[in-house]
Amino acid sequence: MLYRVIDRDDLPSLVAAFMERYEVIAPVKRGEGHAFSAVADAADIVLDYPTTVASPKKYLLPAVETLFEFDAEGNAVTDYTDEVRPRVLFGVHACDINAIMNLNSVFDDARYPDPYYQAHRAATLIVGVGCMPQAHCFCNLMDAEEARPGYDLFLTDIGERYLVSIGSVVGANILEGACEVREATDEDRIAFRAVTRARQEAFNGDIPDIQEIPMLMDAFHEDAFWDELGGRCLSCNACANVCPTCYCFDIRDTLDPGGATGRRERVWDACTSPQFAMVAGGHNFRPTAAQRVRHRMYHKLNGFMAKYDRSLCVGCGRCATACKVDISPIEVLRFFERKGAEDAE
Numbered sequence: 001m002l003y004r005v006i007d008r009d010d011l012p013s014l015v016a017a018f019m020e021r022y023e024v025i026a027p028v029k030r031g032e033g034h035a036f037s038a039v040a041d042a043a044d045i046v047l048d049y050p051t052t053v054a055s056p057k058k059y060l061l062p063a064v065e066t067l068f069e070f071d072a073e074g075n076a077v078t079d080y081t082d083e084v085r086p087r088v089l090f091g092v093h094a095c096d097i098n099a100i101m102n103l104n105s106v107f108d109d110a111r112y113p114d115p116y117y118q119a120h121r122a123a124t125l126i127v128g129v130g131c132m133p134q135a136h137c138f139c140n141l142m143d144a145e146e147a148r149p150g151y152d153l154f155l156t157d158i159g160e161r162y163l164v165s166i167g168s169v170v171g172a173n174i175l176e177g178a179c180e181v182r183e184a185t186d187e188d189r190i191a192f193r194a195v196t197r198a199r200q201e202a203f204n205g206d207i208p209d210i211q212e213i214p215m216l217m218d219a220f221h222e223d224a225f226w227d228e229l230g231g232r233c234l235s236c237n238a239c240a241n242v243c244p245t246c247y248c249f250d251i252r253d254t255l256d257p258g259g260a261t262g263r264r265e266r267v268w269d270a271c272t273s274p275q276f277a278m279v280a281g282g283h284n285f286r287p288t289a290a291q292r293v294r295h296r297m298y299h300k301l302n303g304f305m306a307k308y309d310r311s312l313c314v315g316c317g318r319c320a321t322a323c324k325v326d327i328s329p330i331e332v333l334r335f336f337e338r339k340g341a342e343d344a345e
């Protein structure tokens with residue numbers, strides 16, 4: 001990996017260089033929190049932001065996307081109509097970069113490649129930024145606290161300057177064209193190590209570090225714990241909407257008022273929704289909230305692992321913040337911790 005150092009004062013020039021060719025999406029202050037949004041002024045960007053309510057996923061997998069339009073009278077179908085803009089996601093935390101890597105695995109599947117996602121992804125650059133963990137962050141337990149591949153540049157604040165990890169030629173060219181770039185010195189490396197250690201120590205130690213999570217998910221598949229979680233679940237789908245790795249969608253055909261023209265749209269769906277597993281004839285394969293919550297947690301902590309050898313959950317903690325009744329993978333980890341304590345008695 002190639003590292004360079006830029007001064008903090010160089011950041012506006014870097015953003016301006018991206019703006020010449022890309023729409024810049026970055027974290028900005030929004031109400032009490034922060035959100036990813038298109039920016040026109042580098043001064044609006046907040047790089048030391050706490051986890052945003054929603055992830056930047058929507059820029060690769062929009063919540064509603066028109067796949068094509070049709071004209072029944074003219075027997076005509078247009079091609080993919082949504083505009084794919086060259087974009088840079090600027091200031092993405094490591095967990096969200098790992099989440100995008102997981103989405104890439106799904107939508108780049110050799111058997112069923114998804115041209116819509118791929119078009120967005122191919123047009124998108126990613127500039128990561130180091131962060132300090134919040135109370136609900138557990139990316140360190142999901143092996144997602146570092147972004148190894150998956151970015152063009154990654155900035156770590158080491159005090160009045162950034163250590164920049166370079167991940168692509170495009171990123172390197174923009175960086176070198178926009179900033180006074182210099183080699184990292186030993187002092188920079190030592191500062192980087194101090195920042196990394198401080199971050200590691202800032203993770204919430206109350207969230208249990210559980211080994212062999214996929215095996216435990218199987219072992220406790222029938223436990224009453226899931227009924228207890230299901231009894232609380234409001235089926236509101238907030239968890240799925242904020243999650244950077246939920247990628248289920250539905251397809252709907254929408255007719256214009258005249259009935260002759262319309263469009264096929266892809267819309268986000270969620271396995272916590274009561275209708276998600278309902279099929280023609282009215283049968284529902286997961287009729288209870290307990291089954292739906294358990295299914296979601298299984299996919300996050302077990303099922304994806306079986307296919308891709310890594311957890312789908314990246315430990316961003318957003319669902320733990322969004323859920324009004326405290327249902328999240330953290331609760332599952334705590335359950336396994338209690339079970340371990342019972343076994344030890």
Ligand code: SF4
Nearest residue numbers: 233234236237239323
């Ligand atoms: S787990 Fe929480 S956020 Fe998710 S659907 Fe149930 S109540 Fe809503």
Ligand code: SF4
Nearest residue numbers: 243313314316317319
């Ligand atoms: S399941 Fe929750 S903690 Fe895990 S990636 Fe999704 S929102 Fe983040």
